[in-house]
Amino acid sequence: MSLAAQLWRESAGEAGRILAHPFVQGLGNGGLPLASFRTYVAQDAFFLEGFARAYAFCLAHTTDRAGLDGFASLIAGVVDELRLHAGYAKRWGVSLAGVVTQPATRAYVDFLLGIARGGDIGETAAAMAPCMRLYAFLGQELARGPVAPAYAEWVRTYADPGFEGLALRLEELLDRAPVDPTRARAHYRRAMALEYGFFDACL
Numbered sequence: 001m002s003l004a005a006q007l008w009r010e011s012a013g014e015a016g017r018i019l020a021h022p023f024v025q026g027l028g029n030g031g032l033p034l035a036s037f038r039t040y041v042a043q044d045a046f047f048l049e050g051f052a053r054a055y056a057f058c059l060a061h062t063t064d065r066a067g068l069d070g071f072a073s074l075i076a077g078v079v080d081e082l083r084l085h086a087g088y089a090k091r092w093g094v095s096l097a098g099v100v101t102q103p104a105t106r107a108y109v110d111f112l113l114g115i116a117r118g119g120d121i122g123e124t125a126a127a128m129a130p131c132m133r134l135y136a137f138l139g140q141e142l143a144r145g146p147v148a149p150a151y152a153e154w155v156r157t158y159a160d161p162g163f164e165g166l167a168l169r170l171e172e173l174l175d176r177a178p179v180d181p182t183r184a185r186a187h188y189r190r191a192m193a194l195e196y197g198f199f200d201a202c203l
Contacts, residue, residue, distance in 0.1 A: 004171035030148025050109035122179025
């Protein structure tokens with residue numbers, strides 16, 4: 001079993017806990033208050049900008065063509081997500097300029113960039129992979145049942161095979177990189193905990 005697959009399997013309990021969170025369930029059944037989604041849009045846009053910068057550190061430190069192509073495509077994927085958030089913001093009157101970040105958002109961004117600045121691609125990928133795999137999981141799981149119209153676009157985005165492909169690409173880059181499994185596991189677990197905290201803070 002690859003390292004990425006092993007780390008995700010070990011995180012099954014936390015992934016299930018996040019799927020069951022009222023914020024996530026509210027995305028699927030439409031019961032999430034619009035005020036909570038507006039908070040999420042602003043906070044997640046800030047987070048995604050940090051996420052793109054973490055990928056950029058990996059791009060700068062990669063030493064082969066596969067890494068160059070992989071991280072470039074992952075950055076492009078984040079840019080697409082930011083366009084989606086811009087659409088949400090315009091539709092529901094959310095300002096993305098000068099976002100006041102919540103402690104949970106700042107903690108997650110600082111965690112990722114703190115690792116990425118060190119230049120270790122394997123460790124950075126281990127810290128970033130949970131976000132990609134988790135969102136693909138949440139989208140796919142929510143799409144299995146009836147999805148209310150309110151946030152159906154969100155569900156479709158992360159249930160889409162194209163997003164699954166991006167998650168797989170990052171996991172492949174993680175599996176190719178030399179990394180201490182103990183450190184990778186610690187980063188992965190920390191990221192999963194920060195994911196829960198991020199959703200919880202937006203509710």
